[in-house]
Amino acid sequence: MPPSGSDVAYLERILMGMGNPLLDIAAVVDDDFLERYDVKLNNAILAEEKHIPMYKELAELPDVKFIAGGATQNAIRVAQWMLQVPGATSYMGCIGKDEFGQEMIKACSADGVNVHYMEDEEHPTGTCAVLVCRGERSLVANLSAANCYKSEHLLEPTNWFVAERAKYFYIAGFFLTVSPESVLILAKHSLTEKKVFMMNLAAPFICEFFTKPLVEALFYCDYLFGNETEAQTFARVQGWETEDLGEIAVKISQLPLAEGKQERIVVITQGGDPTVVAHGGKATFHPVKPISKNEIVDTNGAGDSFVGGFLSQLVQGKDIEQCIRGANYAANVVIQHSSCTYPAKPSFE
Ligand SMILES: Nc1ncnc2c1ncn2[C@@H]1O[C@H](COP(=O)(O)OP(=O)(O)O)[C@@H](O)[C@H]1O
Numbered sequence: 266m267p268p269s270g271s272d273v274a275y276l277e278r279i280l281m282g283m284g285n286p287l288l289d290i291a292a293v294v295d296d297d298f299l300e301r302y303d304v305k306l307n308n309a310i311l312a313e314e315k316h317i318p319m320y321k322e323l324a325e326l327p328d329v330k331f332i333a334g335g336a337t338q339n340a341i342r343v344a345q346w347m348l349q350v351p352g353a354t355s356y357m358g359c360i361g362k363d364e365f366g367q368e369m370i371k372a373c374s375a376d377g378v379n380v381h382y383m384e385d386e387e388h389p390t391g392t393c394a395v396l397v398c399r400g401e402r403s404l405v406a407n408l409s410a411a412n413c414y415k416s417e418h419l420l421e422p423t424n425w426f427v428a429e430r431a432k433y434f435y436i437a438g439f440f441l442t443v444s445p446e447s448v449l450i451l452a453k454h455s456l457t458e459k460k461v462f463m464m465n466l467a468a469p470f471i472c473e474f475f476t477k478p479l480v481e482a483l484f485y486c487d488y489l490f491g492n493e494t495e496a497q498t499f500a501r502v503q504g505w506e507t508e509d510l511g512e513i514a515v516k517i518s519q520l521p522l523a524e525g526k527q528e529r530i531v532v533i534t535q536g537g538d539p540t541v542v543a544h545g546g547k548a549t550f551h552p553v554k555p556i557s558k559n560e561i562v563d564t565n566g567a568g569d570s571f572v573g574g575f576l577s578q579l580v581q582g583k584d585i586e587q588c589i590r591g592a593n594y595a596a597n598v599v600i601q602h603s604s605c606t607y608p609a610k611p612s613f614e
């Protein structure tokens with residue numbers, strides 16, 4: 266058994282994440298705004314030409330907030346918050362040499378995350394428009410510098426030691442559009458070093474258009490997270506003729522797994538409905554903590570914080586049941602705050 270959570274030395278740098286560090290530009294907008302920029306509620310997409318003027322308009326709204334975001338970075342920050350052991354987590358990704366980048370370094374370091382950003386000379390720090398409308402949200406990401414991450418950065422000795430120290434790796438699928446080779450480096454390292462490698466389906470467009478690198482990385486994946494829409498998209502692309510989430514989760518868990526890995530556990534959330542866990546060839550359903558609609562501020566960050574809460578328990582050697590409890594606790598708190606934010610300390614036992 267691993268030592269208990271109070272063992273600070275054991276937890277130092279135990280969890281490493283890698284992804285797209287983005288500055289979230291979040292504001293409440295109306296349906297007209299979404300329509301003008303051709304954005305569907307509840308989706309997550311990459312920015313196109315037609316979205317260029319949207320960022321300026323958003324930044325000028327009176328209630329606009331600028332906060333450190335990015336799916337993996339959010340999950341790592343939430344795990345760090347749950348653990349309350351400074352330096353238990355590390356994060357890599359690429360930012361620009363600009364004010365936003367510096368803000369991001371400050372914000373994450375203040376949270377206790379060890380950040381090892383690559384800094385790009387030519388591109389500004391990436392941004393993500395977070396459009397909140399009727400308690401739901403849509404994300405439009407302009408990766409800019411985040412898109413410039415290179416595996417050479419990961420392999421530099423001053424950064425590689427972070428991977429060597431870590432026992433758990435988490436990378437949301439979004440990063441497959443940026444540096445699939447970095448994903449595979451960590452995935453293979455987890456195999457040879459008997460560590461835990463985890464991913465997230467991230468968004469329907471990842472399941473649909475990045476299937477090849479996704480399936481390649483899944484081969485090494487011990488835990489896979491996602492939500493119902495993503496899982497169903499993945500199933501459709503695989504040509505599986507079922508919409509049954511339990512069945513889909515089990516099928517994903519049974520996709521080929523590298524020899525030497527024991528099992529792939531698949532965790533699929535469905536908003537307020539029970540979470541599906543595929544484990545040992547069957548699916549179990551785990552209810553979430555009910556919350557009334559007027560207590561929900563916005564569901565932005567729900568999936569990321571769910572993962573963060575889960576990871577915070579997993580790295581302490583807790584069983585799945587407790588990991589799900591931690592996940593639901595963290596997600597429940599975050600959806601009662603705007604974007605992926607939370608109070609100073611968790612009250613989770
Ligand atoms: N309406 C809700 N009621 C209670 N919990 C919720 C609700 N929506 C989200 N959650 C919490 O957030 C988790 C992830 O939500 P989900 O909406 O599936 O994520 P995503 O952001 O990926 O769409 C859920 O499993 C649950 O813990």
Ligand SMILES: *[C@@H]1O[C@H](CO)[C@@H](O)[C@H](O)[C@H]1NC(C)=O
Pocket residue numbers: 312313314315316317320389407408409
């Ligand atoms: C993305 O950001 C870059 C750098 O700020 C900018 O030049 C480009 O127009 C943006 N693209 C979109 C689609 O918003």
Ligand SMILES: *[C@@H]1O[C@H](CO)[C@@H](O)[C@H](O)[C@H]1NC(C)=O
Pocket residue numbers: 307308309467468469492493494495535536
């Ligand atoms: C799952 O997440 C995607 C974005 O990745 C979103 O489009 C979809 O609405 C979410 N599904 C649910 C049921 O929350």
